[in-house]
Amino acid sequence: MAKVTTGTGDTGYTGLLGAQRVPKYDPRPDTFGTVDEATSALGLARAVARDQKVKDIIYRVQQELYLLMGELATPPEQYEQMGLRMTAEHVHHLEQVEAELQSAVEIPNKFIIPGDTLDGAALDMARAIIRRAERMAVKLLHDGVIQNTEVVRYLNRLSDLIFILARYVEVTSSLANLPE
Template identity: 85%
Template structure:
């Protein structure tokens, strides 16, 4: 059985991949912790979603975010031994899904007030957390803490995808709820 409580964080430090320990408020754990928060918000959206395609997209994204968190938790001296990292292909796959969804739903050219549907609102909440993670990752990139710009590009495209997915859900939900005439 997995050991949940290690006690090693009781002094306010956490481990990166490898032996390095940093304060829990260090920008790296702060950023991958925010990505973890986004992953949980996406899990909530997946749990309440009715559309299987949406559920499948969200599950795949959640898996990819674990790769991204692993990359953020890897100190520079271990980066070359990291087997997985965010790539241009990850970003291209998000862009492809975006285009497929945009062909099925019109994206309004106005600000959206979240809350038309529970699953759409859950996605909008996840999107805002992803945007915060993106801002934090940009700081890591600009400060030279991380070198892979695909991390930032992935988070940027992901927030766009989640916005589109929320609109898709709201449109398909409203169509499903219309009475037949």
């Protein structure tokens, strides 16, 4: 069984992939911790979603976010050894799913107030957290802490996809509740 409590963080430091330790408030763990929040919020959305297609989309994104967190936790000296990283193909897949969903739902030209459905509201919460993670990743990129621009592109496209997915579940939920 995995050991949950190690005590190694009791002094306020956490490990990156490799031997390097940094303060828990360092921009890297702050950013991948925010991505972890987004992954958990997506887990809530997946748990309450009724549509298997939606559940599958969310699950794949959650898996990809673990890859992204691993990349953010990798210091420059370990980066080439890591091998796995966010790529243009990851971004392209998000764009494909987004286009497919957009063909099934009309996106209104107005501000959306979250809360029409539980699954839509959970997705909107996840989207807001993803946007925060994106802003943090942009800072890492602009400060030269990370070099892979696909990390930022992925988070940017992901927030768009999750916005559209929330509208999709709201529309499909309302269609399912129409009287026969």
